[in-house]
Amino acid sequence: xxxxxxxxxxxxxxxxxxxxLVFFISLSGCKKTTQEPEGPLxxxxxxxxxxxxxxxxxxxxxxxxxxxxSNLIVPDTFxxxxxxxxxxxxxxxxxxxxxxxxxxxxxxAFLDEPRVRLLSHSIDPAHDSVAxxxxxxxxxxxxxxxxxxxxxxxxEIYTQARAYMVSALDDPTAPGxxxxxxxxxxxxxxxxxxxxxxxxxxxxxxxLMADIKRLLDE
Amino acid sequence: xxxxxxxxxxxxxxFWPLLILGGLVVFRFTYSGANTGEGAGLYQVHCxxxxxxxxxGFKQLYPPxxxxxxxxxxxxxxxxxxxxGANTPLSIGDTTYTQPMPGNPALSxxxxxxxxxxxxxxxxxxxxxxxxxxxxxxIKSCP
Numbered sequence: 631x632x633x634x635x636x637x638x639x640x641x642x643x644x645x646x647x648x649x650x651l652v653f654f655i656s657l658s659g660c661k662k663t664t665q666e667p668e669g670p671l672x673x674x675x676x677x678x679x680x681x682x683x684x685x686x687x688x689x690x691x692x693x694x695x696x697x698x699x700s701n702l703i704v705p706d707t708f709x710x711x712x713x714x715x716x717x718x719x720x721x722x723x724x725x726x727x728x729x730x731x732x733x734x735x736x737x738x739a740f741l742d743e744p745r746v747r748l749l750s751h752s753i754d755p756a757h758d759s760v761a762x763x764x765x766x767x768x769x770x771x772x773x774x775x776x777x778x779x780x781x782x783x784x785x786e787i788y789t790q791a792r793a794y795m796v797s798a799l800d801d802p803t804a805p806g807x808x809x810x811x812x813x814x815x816x817x818x819x820x821x822x823x824x825x826x827x828x829x830x831x832x833x834x835x836x837x838l839m840a841d842i843k844r845l846l847d848e
Numbered sequence: 849x850x851x852x853x854x855x856x857x858x859x860x861x862x863f864w865p866l867l868i869l870g871g872l873v874v875f876r877f878t879y880s881g882a883n884t885g886e887g888a889g890l891y892q893v894h895c896x897x898x899x900x901x902x903x904x905g906f907k908q909l910y911p912p913x914x915x916x917x918x919x920x921x922x923x924x925x926x927x928x929x930x931x932x933g934a935n936t937p938l939s940i941g942d943t944t945y946t947q948p949m950p951g952n953p954a955l956s957x958x959x960x961x962x963x964x965x966x967x968x969x970x971x972x973x974x975x976x977x978x979x980x981x982x983x984x985x986x987i988k989s990c991p
Contacts, residue, residue: 721948721950723897723898723950724897727897727898727906727909727910728897730906765947766909766947768908769907769908769909769945769947770907771907771908805950
Protein backbone atom coordinates (compact mmCIF):
# COMPACT_ATOMS: atom_id res chain seq x y z
CA UNK A 631 0.00 0.00 0.00
CA UNK A 632 2.76 2.44 1.06
CA UNK A 633 4.48 1.95 -2.25
CA UNK A 634 1.53 3.44 -4.13
CA UNK A 635 1.15 6.31 -1.69
CA UNK A 636 4.66 7.60 -2.38
CA UNK A 637 3.50 8.80 -5.81
CA UNK A 638 0.56 10.75 -4.40
CA UNK A 639 0.71 14.16 -2.77
CA UNK A 640 -0.77 14.77 0.65
CA UNK A 641 -4.30 15.62 -0.54
CA UNK A 642 -4.39 12.68 -2.91
CA UNK A 643 -3.39 10.33 -0.11
CA UNK A 644 -6.56 11.30 1.70
CA UNK A 645 -8.65 10.27 -1.29
CA UNK A 646 -9.01 6.54 -0.54
CA UNK A 647 -9.89 7.38 3.04
CA UNK A 648 -12.52 9.84 1.87
CA UNK A 649 -13.94 7.28 -0.55
CA UNK A 650 -14.10 4.63 2.14
CA LEU A 651 -15.89 7.09 4.42
CA VAL A 652 -18.48 7.98 1.74
CA PHE A 653 -19.02 4.26 1.04
CA PHE A 654 -19.65 3.36 4.66
CA ILE A 655 -21.90 6.36 5.23
CA SER A 656 -23.97 5.32 2.21
CA LEU A 657 -24.19 1.76 3.54
CA SER A 658 -25.29 2.85 7.00
CA GLY A 659 -28.14 4.76 5.36
CA CYS A 660 -29.68 1.41 4.37
CA LYS A 661 -29.70 0.09 7.90
CA LYS A 662 -33.12 0.16 9.49
CA THR A 663 -33.11 1.50 12.99
CA THR A 664 -35.42 -0.55 15.14
CA GLN A 665 -36.82 0.65 18.39
CA GLU A 666 -38.24 -1.81 20.89
CA PRO A 667 -41.90 -0.88 21.25
CA GLU A 668 -43.36 -0.70 24.72
CA GLY A 669 -46.80 -0.83 26.34
CA PRO A 670 -50.04 -2.18 24.90
CA LEU A 671 -50.69 -2.29 21.16
CA UNK A 672 -52.87 0.56 19.86
CA UNK A 673 -56.55 -0.07 19.11
CA UNK A 674 -57.19 0.83 15.48
CA UNK A 675 -60.25 2.16 13.70
CA UNK A 676 -62.79 4.89 14.44
CA UNK A 677 -63.21 5.85 18.11
CA UNK A 678 -66.54 7.06 19.46
CA UNK A 679 -66.66 9.17 22.61
CA UNK A 680 -70.16 9.75 24.05
CA UNK A 681 -71.43 12.67 26.16
CA UNK A 682 -70.36 10.92 29.38
CA UNK A 683 -66.81 10.74 28.06
CA UNK A 684 -66.96 6.96 27.62
CA UNK A 685 -64.86 5.69 24.75
CA UNK A 686 -66.10 3.02 22.35
CA UNK A 687 -63.59 1.50 19.97
CA UNK A 688 -64.36 0.09 16.56
CA UNK A 689 -65.17 -3.63 16.77
CA UNK A 690 -65.54 -6.32 14.09
CA UNK A 691 -69.30 -6.73 13.41
CA UNK A 692 -71.21 -10.03 13.69
CA UNK A 693 -70.61 -12.71 11.11
CA UNK A 694 -71.40 -16.37 10.48
CA UNK A 695 -69.35 -18.52 8.11
CA UNK A 696 -68.64 -22.23 7.66
CA UNK A 697 -65.14 -23.71 7.97
CA UNK A 698 -63.39 -26.67 6.31
CA UNK A 699 -65.01 -29.10 8.79
CA SER A 700 -68.48 -27.55 8.34
CA ASN A 701 -68.28 -25.86 11.76
CA LEU A 702 -70.24 -22.63 12.09
CA ILE A 703 -67.71 -19.86 12.77
CA VAL A 704 -69.07 -16.83 14.64
CA PRO A 705 -67.36 -14.17 16.80
CA ASP A 706 -67.89 -16.38 19.88
CA THR A 707 -65.58 -18.97 18.28
CA PHE A 708 -62.76 -16.59 19.20
CA UNK A 709 -64.08 -15.46 22.60
CA UNK A 710 -61.18 -14.86 24.97
CA UNK A 711 -58.69 -15.51 22.17
CA UNK A 712 -56.81 -13.44 19.68
CA UNK A 713 -56.82 -14.25 16.00
CA UNK A 714 -55.22 -13.31 12.71
CA UNK A 715 -57.60 -12.84 9.77
CA UNK A 716 -56.88 -12.79 6.07
CA UNK A 717 -58.66 -13.06 2.71
CA UNK A 718 -57.59 -15.43 -0.06
CA UNK A 719 -58.84 -18.04 -2.53
CA UNK A 720 -57.47 -21.49 -3.19
CA UNK A 721 -56.85 -21.04 -6.92
CA UNK A 722 -55.17 -17.63 -6.64
CA UNK A 723 -51.81 -17.87 -8.38
CA UNK A 724 -50.40 -14.48 -7.36
CA UNK A 725 -50.06 -13.39 -3.74
CA UNK A 726 -52.03 -16.14 -1.96
CA UNK A 727 -49.32 -18.82 -2.10
CA UNK A 728 -46.90 -16.35 -0.50
CA UNK A 729 -49.49 -15.30 2.08
CA UNK A 730 -50.18 -18.93 2.95
CA UNK A 731 -46.46 -19.70 3.30
CA UNK A 732 -46.20 -16.74 5.68
CA UNK A 733 -49.36 -17.76 7.57
CA UNK A 734 -47.92 -21.24 8.02
CA UNK A 735 -44.98 -19.59 9.82
CA UNK A 736 -47.44 -17.90 12.21
CA UNK A 737 -49.29 -21.23 12.60
CA UNK A 738 -46.09 -23.10 13.44
CA ALA A 739 -44.88 -20.38 15.83
CA PHE A 740 -48.08 -20.43 17.92
CA LEU A 741 -49.08 -24.07 17.48
CA ASP A 742 -48.84 -24.68 21.23
CA GLU A 743 -50.48 -21.41 22.26
CA PRO A 744 -54.23 -22.14 22.51
CA ARG A 745 -55.11 -18.45 22.78
CA VAL A 746 -53.98 -17.78 19.21
CA ARG A 747 -56.18 -18.75 16.22
CA LEU A 748 -56.13 -18.09 12.50
CA LEU A 749 -59.11 -17.26 10.26
CA SER A 750 -58.77 -17.31 6.46
CA HIS A 751 -61.80 -16.19 4.44
CA SER A 752 -62.23 -17.40 0.88
CA ILE A 753 -63.26 -14.56 -1.42
CA ASP A 754 -64.15 -17.08 -4.13
CA PRO A 755 -66.85 -19.04 -2.27
CA ALA A 756 -68.49 -20.18 -5.53
CA HIS A 757 -65.45 -22.38 -6.15
CA ASP A 758 -64.10 -22.76 -2.62
CA SER A 759 -66.74 -25.04 -1.15
CA VAL A 760 -66.28 -26.75 2.21
CA ALA A 761 -64.88 -29.78 0.36
CA UNK A 762 -62.35 -27.68 -1.58
CA UNK A 763 -61.25 -25.89 1.60
CA UNK A 764 -60.95 -29.25 3.37
CA UNK A 765 -58.69 -30.54 0.61
CA UNK A 766 -56.61 -27.37 0.72
CA UNK A 767 -56.31 -27.47 4.53
CA UNK A 768 -55.33 -31.15 4.42
CA UNK A 769 -52.63 -30.40 1.86
CA UNK A 770 -51.34 -27.66 4.16
CA UNK A 771 -51.36 -30.16 7.03
CA UNK A 772 -53.21 -27.86 9.45
CA UNK A 773 -55.53 -28.53 12.40
CA UNK A 774 -59.03 -27.11 12.03
CA UNK A 775 -59.47 -25.70 15.58
CA UNK A 776 -56.27 -23.71 15.15
CA UNK A 777 -56.80 -22.46 11.62
CA UNK A 778 -60.32 -22.05 10.29
CA UNK A 779 -60.71 -21.62 6.53
CA UNK A 780 -64.18 -20.29 5.91
CA UNK A 781 -66.59 -19.92 3.03
CA UNK A 782 -70.05 -18.38 2.86
CA UNK A 783 -72.19 -15.90 0.98
CA UNK A 784 -69.97 -13.90 -1.35
CA UNK A 785 -71.52 -10.52 -0.55
CA GLU A 786 -71.22 -11.22 3.18
CA ILE A 787 -67.55 -12.12 2.80
CA TYR A 788 -66.83 -9.00 0.75
CA THR A 789 -68.68 -6.92 3.35
CA GLN A 790 -66.66 -8.64 6.05
CA ALA A 791 -63.43 -7.78 4.21
CA ARG A 792 -64.41 -4.13 4.37
CA ALA A 793 -65.21 -4.57 8.07
CA TYR A 794 -61.60 -5.68 8.52
CA MET A 795 -60.67 -2.55 6.57
CA VAL A 796 -59.20 -4.48 3.64
CA SER A 797 -60.30 -4.63 0.02
CA ALA A 798 -61.57 -7.39 -2.25
CA LEU A 799 -62.95 -6.67 -5.71
CA ASP A 800 -63.91 -8.69 -8.77
CA ASP A 801 -61.62 -7.91 -11.69
CA PRO A 802 -61.78 -10.12 -14.79
CA THR A 803 -58.37 -8.85 -15.91
CA ALA A 804 -56.59 -9.97 -12.73
CA PRO A 805 -55.09 -13.49 -12.61
CA GLY A 806 -57.79 -15.59 -10.97
CA UNK A 807 -60.42 -12.89 -11.53
CA UNK A 808 -60.24 -11.16 -8.15
CA UNK A 809 -57.95 -8.47 -6.80
CA UNK A 810 -57.57 -8.39 -3.07
CA UNK A 811 -55.43 -7.18 -0.24
CA UNK A 812 -52.69 -9.41 1.14
CA UNK A 813 -53.18 -8.01 4.62
CA UNK A 814 -53.04 -10.00 7.85
CA UNK A 815 -55.23 -8.37 10.49
CA UNK A 816 -54.67 -8.92 14.22
CA UNK A 817 -57.88 -9.01 16.27
CA UNK A 818 -58.04 -9.19 20.06
CA UNK A 819 -60.52 -10.94 22.38
CA UNK A 820 -62.80 -7.87 22.31
CA UNK A 821 -63.06 -7.86 18.49
CA UNK A 822 -60.79 -4.82 18.33
CA UNK A 823 -58.37 -4.36 15.44
CA UNK A 824 -54.85 -4.24 16.87
CA UNK A 825 -52.62 -4.38 13.80
CA UNK A 826 -52.27 -4.60 10.01
CA UNK A 827 -49.42 -6.40 8.31
CA UNK A 828 -48.55 -7.16 4.71
CA UNK A 829 -48.90 -10.94 4.55
CA UNK A 830 -46.57 -11.13 1.56
CA UNK A 831 -43.61 -9.59 3.41
CA UNK A 832 -41.54 -11.71 5.78
CA UNK A 833 -40.41 -8.69 7.85
CA UNK A 834 -43.98 -7.56 8.45
CA UNK A 835 -45.08 -11.06 9.43
CA UNK A 836 -42.15 -11.15 11.87
CA UNK A 837 -43.56 -7.93 13.28
CA LEU A 838 -47.00 -9.53 13.52
CA MET A 839 -45.59 -12.45 15.51
CA ALA A 840 -43.83 -10.04 17.88
CA ASP A 841 -47.11 -8.11 18.30
CA ILE A 842 -49.04 -11.33 19.02
CA LYS A 843 -46.63 -11.98 21.90
CA ARG A 844 -47.15 -8.42 23.16
CA LEU A 845 -50.92 -8.84 22.94
CA LEU A 846 -50.78 -12.15 24.81
CA ASP A 847 -48.96 -10.36 27.65
CA GLU A 848 -51.56 -7.59 27.97
CA UNK B 849 -4.94 30.46 -10.42
CA UNK B 850 -2.73 27.56 -9.70
CA UNK B 851 -4.80 26.81 -6.65
CA UNK B 852 -8.04 26.88 -8.63
CA UNK B 853 -6.90 24.47 -11.32
CA UNK B 854 -5.69 22.13 -8.60
CA UNK B 855 -9.10 22.09 -6.94
CA UNK B 856 -10.71 21.09 -10.25
CA UNK B 857 -8.22 18.27 -10.46
CA UNK B 858 -9.16 17.16 -6.96
CA UNK B 859 -12.84 17.19 -7.86
CA UNK B 860 -12.07 15.06 -10.92
CA UNK B 861 -10.07 12.71 -8.71
CA UNK B 862 -13.05 12.31 -6.42
CA PHE B 863 -15.78 12.32 -9.09
CA TRP B 864 -14.63 9.48 -11.31
CA PRO B 865 -13.80 6.93 -8.61
CA LEU B 866 -17.12 7.78 -6.93
CA LEU B 867 -19.02 7.24 -10.16
CA ILE B 868 -17.33 3.89 -10.72
CA LEU B 869 -17.85 2.86 -7.10
CA GLY B 870 -21.50 3.91 -7.26
CA GLY B 871 -21.95 1.93 -10.45
CA LEU B 872 -20.43 -1.13 -8.85
CA VAL B 873 -22.67 -0.83 -5.78
CA VAL B 874 -25.80 -0.52 -7.96
CA PHE B 875 -24.66 -3.49 -10.05
CA ARG B 876 -23.96 -5.53 -6.93
CA PHE B 877 -27.43 -4.96 -5.47
CA THR B 878 -29.29 -5.38 -8.75
CA TYR B 879 -27.69 -8.55 -9.99
CA SER B 880 -26.48 -10.22 -6.82
CA GLY B 881 -26.49 -13.92 -7.47
CA ALA B 882 -29.43 -13.66 -9.85
CA ASN B 883 -29.63 -15.53 -13.10
CA THR B 884 -30.53 -12.75 -15.49
CA GLY B 885 -31.68 -15.08 -18.27
CA GLU B 886 -35.20 -14.77 -19.64
CA GLY B 887 -36.26 -18.13 -18.25
CA ALA B 888 -35.29 -17.14 -14.71
CA GLY B 889 -37.29 -13.91 -14.96
CA LEU B 890 -40.37 -15.65 -16.37
CA TYR B 891 -40.10 -18.37 -13.73
CA GLN B 892 -40.07 -15.70 -11.02
CA VAL B 893 -43.21 -14.06 -12.41
CA HIS B 894 -45.29 -17.10 -13.37
CA CYS B 895 -44.09 -20.04 -11.25
CA UNK B 896 -42.09 -19.07 -8.17
CA UNK B 897 -45.03 -17.91 -6.01
CA UNK B 898 -46.22 -21.50 -5.73
CA UNK B 899 -43.25 -23.70 -6.64
CA UNK B 900 -40.71 -21.59 -4.74
CA UNK B 901 -37.59 -19.66 -5.73
CA UNK B 902 -35.56 -22.85 -5.70
CA UNK B 903 -38.21 -25.20 -7.07
CA UNK B 904 -38.72 -26.58 -3.59
CA GLY B 905 -42.54 -26.69 -3.73
CA PHE B 906 -44.69 -26.22 -0.62
CA LYS B 907 -46.29 -28.82 1.65
CA GLN B 908 -48.72 -31.00 -0.30
CA LEU B 909 -50.16 -27.97 -2.07
CA TYR B 910 -47.50 -27.28 -4.70
CA PRO B 911 -45.20 -30.05 -5.99
CA PRO B 912 -41.43 -29.48 -6.03
CA UNK B 913 -39.67 -29.06 -9.37
CA UNK B 914 -36.13 -29.59 -8.11
CA UNK B 915 -35.28 -33.22 -8.72
CA UNK B 916 -38.79 -34.01 -9.98
CA UNK B 917 -38.96 -36.52 -12.83
CA UNK B 918 -41.75 -34.48 -14.35
CA UNK B 919 -39.50 -31.42 -14.52
CA UNK B 920 -36.49 -33.25 -15.92
CA UNK B 921 -38.32 -35.75 -18.10
CA UNK B 922 -40.41 -35.41 -21.26
CA UNK B 923 -40.32 -31.66 -22.06
CA UNK B 924 -43.60 -31.85 -24.00
CA UNK B 925 -45.46 -32.79 -20.79
CA UNK B 926 -43.93 -29.84 -18.92
CA UNK B 927 -44.68 -27.47 -21.82
CA UNK B 928 -48.35 -28.51 -21.85
CA UNK B 929 -48.60 -28.14 -18.06
CA UNK B 930 -47.24 -24.59 -18.24
CA UNK B 931 -49.55 -23.69 -21.11
CA UNK B 932 -52.81 -25.31 -19.97
CA GLY B 933 -52.38 -26.05 -16.27
CA ALA B 934 -53.64 -29.24 -14.67
CA ASN B 935 -56.87 -30.30 -13.05
CA THR B 936 -56.11 -33.91 -12.25
CA PRO B 937 -54.24 -35.21 -9.18
CA LEU B 938 -50.50 -35.65 -9.57
CA SER B 939 -48.53 -38.25 -7.65
CA ILE B 940 -44.84 -37.84 -6.87
CA GLY B 941 -43.53 -40.68 -4.74
CA ASP B 942 -45.95 -41.18 -1.85
CA THR B 943 -47.43 -37.72 -2.16
CA THR B 944 -50.50 -36.87 -4.19
CA TYR B 945 -51.02 -33.23 -5.15
CA THR B 946 -54.66 -32.36 -5.72
CA GLN B 947 -54.51 -28.57 -5.95
CA PRO B 948 -55.36 -27.55 -9.55
CA MET B 949 -52.64 -25.68 -11.42
CA PRO B 950 -53.69 -22.61 -13.41
CA GLY B 951 -52.57 -22.45 -17.04
CA ASN B 952 -50.66 -19.63 -18.66
CA PRO B 953 -52.42 -19.28 -22.02
CA ALA B 954 -50.83 -15.88 -22.71
CA LEU B 955 -47.25 -17.19 -22.73
CA SER B 956 -45.63 -17.54 -26.16
CA UNK B 957 -43.78 -20.60 -27.45
CA UNK B 958 -40.45 -18.84 -26.90
CA UNK B 959 -41.39 -17.89 -23.34
CA UNK B 960 -42.55 -21.41 -22.48
CA UNK B 961 -39.32 -22.78 -23.96
CA UNK B 962 -37.32 -20.39 -21.76
CA UNK B 963 -39.17 -21.56 -18.63
CA UNK B 964 -38.89 -25.25 -19.57
CA UNK B 965 -35.14 -24.88 -20.12
CA UNK B 966 -34.71 -22.94 -16.87
CA UNK B 967 -36.54 -25.65 -14.91
CA UNK B 968 -34.65 -28.44 -16.68
CA UNK B 969 -31.29 -26.86 -15.86
CA UNK B 970 -31.76 -25.46 -12.34
CA UNK B 971 -31.52 -26.64 -8.71
CA UNK B 972 -29.63 -29.78 -9.56
CA UNK B 973 -31.85 -30.66 -12.51
CA UNK B 974 -29.42 -31.60 -15.26
CA UNK B 975 -31.65 -32.21 -18.28
CA UNK B 976 -30.34 -30.65 -21.51
CA UNK B 977 -32.11 -27.61 -23.00
CA UNK B 978 -34.66 -28.14 -25.77
CA UNK B 979 -35.48 -26.15 -28.91
CA UNK B 980 -38.54 -23.94 -29.29
CA UNK B 981 -39.78 -26.17 -32.15
CA UNK B 982 -40.21 -29.01 -29.63
CA UNK B 983 -42.50 -26.82 -27.54
CA UNK B 984 -44.28 -25.50 -30.61
CA UNK B 985 -45.14 -29.02 -31.74
CA UNK B 986 -45.98 -30.16 -28.20
CA ILE B 987 -48.57 -27.51 -27.46
CA LYS B 988 -50.38 -28.27 -30.74
CA SER B 989 -51.21 -31.71 -29.43
CA CYS B 990 -51.57 -31.29 -25.68
CA PRO B 991 -53.83 -33.85 -24.02
